[in-house]
Amino acid sequence: MKSILLVGLGRFGRHIAMKLNENRHQVMAIDNNEERVNAALPYVTNAQIGDSTNEEFLSCLGVRNFDVCIVAIGEDFQSSLETTALLKELGAKFVVSRASRDVHAKFLLRNGADKVVYPEKQLAKWTAIRYSSDHIFDYIELDEEHAIFEVSVPDMWIGKTIGGIDIRRKYSVNIMGVKTNGELNLAITPDTVLSGGETLLVLGTYHDIQKCFHI
Numbered sequence: 001m002k003s004i005l006l007v008g009l010g011r012f013g014r015h016i017a018m019k020l021n022e023n024r025h026q027v028m029a030i031d032n033n034e035e036r037v038n039a040a041l042p043y044v045t046n047a048q049i050g051d052s053t054n055e056e057f058l059s060c061l062g063v064r065n066f067d068v069c070i071v072a073i074g075e076d077f078q079s080s081l082e083t084t085a086l087l088k089e090l091g092a093k094f095v096v097s098r099a100s101r102d103v104h105a106k107f108l109l110r111n112g113a114d115k116v117v118y119p120e121k122q123l124a125k126w127t128a129i130r131y132s133s134d135h136i137f138d139y140i141e142l143d144e145e146h147a148i149f150e151v152s153v154p155d156m157w158i159g160k161t162i163g164g165i166d167i168r169r170k171y172s173v174n175i176m177g178v179k180t181n182g183e184l185n186l187a188i189t190p191d192t193v194l195s196g197g198e199t200l201l202v203l204g205t206y207h208d209i210q211k212c213f214h215i
Helices: 011-022 034-043 055-059 077-089 102-110 119-130 167-171 206-213
Strands: 003-007 026-031 046-049 068-071 095-098 115-117 136-141 146-152 174-180 183-185 199-205
Touching: 003 011, 003 077, 011 026, 011 034, 026 034, 034 046, 055 077, 068 077, 077 095, 077 102, 102 115, 119 136, 146 206, 167 174, 167 206, 199 206
Parallel strands: 003 026, 003 068, 026 046, 068 095, 095 115
Antiparallel strands: 136 146, 146 199, 174 183, 174 199
């Protein structure tokens, strides 16, 4: 369990609060809008109405004591930038800030953000990849080059073993697990036989996975 300071309770911030609450983290949330604060109360440990660009207000929160500070402000980039910089100046351990444009990400990283999330861009990429092929069921980006894909089993692999298809040697793609009827099995071996009724979780570069599965 971690202690999280969440700044900004718009739609993005509220969804973060809900997920953090689901995972049983302690969340202090702040926003300058009373209605948004009240809406988030069921999902957070504590909440306050206040201006995150006010140094005195932020310093009273004891930002050094939080494991992570998340700046989820999306509509006002100036406020997001000032909040990010102030949090770092006040001794925040780790600051994650939301960006809506590439130039915003650059400024945030230069002014205190340890990590930048780019929800619109990341979701757009996920949607484009997920729905551009009938063979892809999900994917998780690890960095600019690597990802984990959930893909269907090619017809030519049905009835063969994982060791027999040997895609690690041929394509530098690793099969991490198989999913059957929603149940994930990571305890696979080279002798595991592919029936065609499952999907595969594979790890590799985008280029290698596209080449391997003809995506």
